[in-house]
Amino acid sequence: MTDDCLIGHWKLELDPGDASGNNHHGNNTGARFDGSACWFDGVSGHIEIPSLSSGCVGSGDFTISTRVWTAEGQQDITGDIASSFDSRLRKGFNLSIDDRPGLTSSQSNKRNLFFGIDDGLSEPSWRDCGRPGNAVLVFAMCVWQGGLYVGTFEGGADERGHVYRYAGDSAWIDCGSPDGANSVASLAVHEGCLYVGTAHYHASGSSLPDSPNTFPGGKVYRYEGGQRWVDCGRLGDACEAFALSVFQENLYAIPLYSQGVYRYDRESHWEEIGRPGNCRAFALGVFNGSLFTAGNERAGVWRFDGSQWHDCGLQKDVDQVYSFAVYNGALHAGTWPRAVVYRYEGGKDWADCGRLADELEVMAMAVFNGKLYAGSLPLAQVYRSDGSREWTAVARLDWTPDVRYRRVWSMAVYEGKLFAGVLPSGHVHSMEAGACVTHDSELSAGWNHIAAVKAANTLSLWVNGVKVSNCHTPRPFDITNDVPLRIGFGQQDVFNGAIRDFRLYGRALDFREIARVAAE
Known part of the structure; x- marks a missing residue:
């Protein structure tokens, strides 16, 4: 069953309530609900889940599944879909759609999907x-x-x-x-x-x-x-x-x-x-x-x-x-x-x-x-x-x-x-x-289903039910921290667009389950 090990399910249609039955209800700091999705203006406002952090997955497998909407024109960077990251310890996870205008003389990334984990135990080489x-x-x-x-x-x-x-x-x-x-x-x-x-x-x-x-x-x-x-x-x-x-x-x-x-x-x-x-x-x-x-x-x-x-x-x-x-x-x-x-x-x-x-x-x-x-x-x-x-x-x-x-x-x-x-x-x-995986093609505008999966020693990204990228992690990672899960904000910027049907699983969904959720 796809709902096995479902930690939280935030439909984000009318409010930040948790529909999983686990009572991990969120706090809204300024995002807007319109009955079908939660809208973020890229400037301020996000959803915070005070009872959850990356400690809920620790060193285990997990899956993030959600639907995001972005506009065609670029008036802001797209920003973070979700994050629970302790910057002081370099510990947690980040899921974002990356834009990098103004990186000296170039715009080096445009609407590239990013998923990363880190435990802060090693310096990069x-x-x-x-x-x-x-x-x-x-x-x-x-x-x-x-x-x-x-x-x-x-x-x-x-x-x-x-x-x-x-x-x-x-x-x-x-x-x-x-x-x-x-x-x-x-x-x-x-x-x-x-x-x-x-x-x-x-x-x-x-x-x-x-x-x-x-x-x-x-x-x-x-x-x-x-x-x-x-x-x-x-x-x-x-x-x-x-x-x-x-x-x-x-x-x-x-x-x-x-x-x-x-x-x-x-x-x-x-x-x-x-x-x-x-x-x-x-x-x-x-x-x-x-x-x-x-x-x-x-x-x-x-x-x-x-x-x-x-x-x-x-x-x-x-x-x-x-x-x-x-x-x-x-x-x-x-x-x-x-x-x-x-x-x-x-x-x-x-x-x-x-x-x-x-x-x-x-x-x-x-x-x-x-x-x-x-x-x-x-x-x-x-x-x-x-x-x-x-x-x-x-x-x-x-x-x-x-x-x-x-x-x-x-x-x-x-x-x-x-x-x-x-x-x-x-x-x-x-x-x-840490360990990171990217989708190195521009994400299309409009609605897309996104899944980010940590399965044993592998990270993978999925768009509309199709795996678009994966990588092997160099070692086990325990990403436990005390920073609340944030939807629509993270280490980069407030999300610019809409998010709905956000789910966090305490296991790795397989390809059939991801395709089934994406088709719902």
Whole structure:
């Protein structure tokens, strides 16, 4: 019987009551019921089950089964479906639909399903995944249609920036050079297609010799498979299409060495929609219904609501903002010249979340299995947020001698691992914290049945009754903690959409049972 070992069943139609008979009733902190589902606005409000935590499954098998609805247009990151995770102990589970706009110059993940567990007993180990081509810098990363793609800066006189697809171990497949520029600086998925931006990058900004290749970039291209690319136009007269992000069903881009934010009109034309702060920008983030720009030249952060720009203020002693990440329901920004991470408090207010040791700059930032990770300059270290203002160095990824700067520029989550790309060795590295499984294709909009299963030494994800991904756990995990189960919120953000028919089982459902529940 499918109802065997049913711990809780929250129909989430009229209230957060438990229909299993086990009386694990929930508290509503601001979500909305409409008689058929529970709606979350991505900003505030979730369901908390005070009598349940991940301790109810401990080291045993369990299954989460639920139905989720998400909108077609992207006005916010999608957020967490459910979580019971003790951040201090790194212990519990996370189930989310991941979006990562503003990860330096790319939107590295778009609507990718994630399920992870951890017990905090071991530190992650990093693995060298090789050097794509002759990369000096792994500029950009993006997950698309089951693959991990990267864009590179290659510095030789006869070299160009390339796009490569990861082929496992240390192998990379060359997807070609969209044009003659020395860099492919940005990647993003839009309307089911992979888009990239090319750039003439000045390596002197990283205290390296400039490339003799001065071919102008500044164009965006759409990938057609193999080594085929379609020209989608130039950003004004810019020589760099430096960052890409999707907001309100539109693709946005910025240059690097000139001002302006541009919006794609789908006919190879880019409309300039403003010059926030009259300064250059470094990254494009999306949060709570707005597009955010990370400013250079003490421009701070600016917010675009779809029609107007709004000043979100400056961070103390900050000249440049390099990246965005959404963590614990708040927008975070990585900065120069003291490598401080700041949390947006609304209006023009920012809270200091601590400095990455004695580093100078915070580059890529990403939430992975419940924790926020940040890459640095000048040592190319990765740090983990372990408290209100505490950062733990977990790995140094580039040991190139006799250079001034080393950077962890790009990150993405793929095949249940966190990947990072560096300068100047041009290598990609990966690590796993706990055990994680991902569905590395964009989840379709509308209603989907989702199941996440822990069965002995295996994690698996299922969409509409079909298994889409699985992985083997390296060892047993006891994820017991005292943090209440939360539906519609977790370590990343409040869910943006609707959830109904949420069930938690204290065993692993088999494929027949999952198909039966999905068909109900």
